Amino acid sequence: MTSPTATLLISCPDRRGLVAKIANFIYANGGNIIHADQHTDFAAGLFLTRIEWQLDGFNLPREFIAPAFKAIAQPLSAKWELHFSDTIPRIAIWVSKQDHCLFDLIWRQRAKELTSEISLIISNHPDLKLVAEKFNIDYHHIPITKDNKSEQEAKQLELLHQYKIDLVVLAKYMQVVSADFLAKFPQTINIHHSFLPAFVGANPYHRAFERGVKIIGATAHYATPDLDAGPIIEQDVVRVSHRDEVEDLIRKGKDLERVVLARAVRLHLQNRVLVYGNRTVVFE
Template identity: 45%
Template sequence: MSNTVATPTLTPTESATEHTGQQGRLLVQGEDRPGVVAAVARVLTEAGANIVALDQYSTGVRGGRFFQRTVFELPGLNAVRPQLEERLDREVRDAFGQDWQLTEAATRKRVAILASKTDHCLLDLLWRRQRGELNVDIEMVISNHPDLADRVRAFGVPYFYVPVQNGDKDAAEQEHLRLLHGNVDFVVLARYMQIISSDFITSVDVPIINIHHSFLPAFIGAGPYRKAKERGVKLIGATAHYVTEDLDEGPIIEQDVARVTHADTATDLQRRGADVERAVLSRAVAWHADDRVIRDGNSTIVFAS
């Protein structure tokens, strides 16, 4: 059912802040209690780590939720990781009831991009990765149209054309799952014009990030920029969020707006909206890839500074 375009492998441009094999990122969240920060610092310090960045946030001193992101340098992190995780379990999770997540900065997250015919968000992500601005490996692009294959081929990324044949979205999603299984750490919907089913969200079992336009009031259906022009909107924007079973209501990662006037045509609005969508989606992907986002129910804590 899928058609892949064979492409040469290109050597990606390394980021200006190249990660060594000894930098780790630790995310911690749970009930705010005295001693959590000290416990995390003690575990890392006694393991021989040097803490190079630390951000934390609490929703309230009494009965609030606690969130922390710590970046540290630890020589031989990969080798000592099992012992470090054992201590985090014992001295952070068991002693203080905190959930934690440890990642190695040198291991880039693998991402798949789903797209349709609209190319601005897709090509922007590919370009930023090629320039080293995104700390990810783009493993594949999957589309329900063949139109963008040549442009994706230029970046050395495999392109899989998976059409929805005879309205059978379930068969297409099963092919998506086959391609994605075990190959990616998260998925990005770069203006993918298909509704993702609840079964797909459950089965793919990795985070999914979506981008869409944001208007006040909301204009659903076809031609949102024409409708926005007709209503005389003064702000257009975009929202990047995690995908949940509730359509377009998942935890928000990033948003932005651009001011427009009565003189802007519907085409102007669409062009400026595309600019905002590119910027918002790229920031959301970068922050997720760098472990700067902690999900808390239907909200997020984003350590973006």
């Protein structure tokens, strides 16, 4: 079994000596660093880093690491997160009627490509309940209309707390999630069937076909109150031609959606994504 590790994701105003200061915190406590990466956004004046070390032989018990690092982070005006590799995140997948991303995530999780537990599936339609039953995952049908949205989102939030969910994945959930929900549960990843910022909103394949594009794409991003405008985690494209009809674009797009969403979820689960403003640094 791989030795458990701790990971710090840090962003702070740039200054000299930050790499040494952070690395010395780990070295001084007997830690062995196995991954370290950093990026400086000169325009924003920000230093961003991911540092991971083995817990075996580390002098500080887990419960003391955060308080000890806080003493270092405060004078740096740093924002930071601490994660442990043997903590298994609990995922809720939200769907509507399309099943391709749902199946892909379940298969990858069962194949241990995604270190997580898929604890819950929520849908605004009953169509995919049989998929949940096949894989023995709890399924909750919560229909949404413009008149009951607030009430139904309250039920969704209650389920997320009940199941102790760490991450929501909108796997072709064809509903706009409200700003109120996202303020209460920001750890939400969405897949959009377009290479954002092109063709925001509904029916992007039809609009791409009408525009005569030569590439189509898919984008996985953190959901925000602004439609399809959240911090981007992963994107990819595939070429199309004048011979392709809308149905061909949709077929090729679904292939991309599976892969792009899976990559984004994996990067998030591995604590490789650091959000600042409406941008991300992805430490691969």
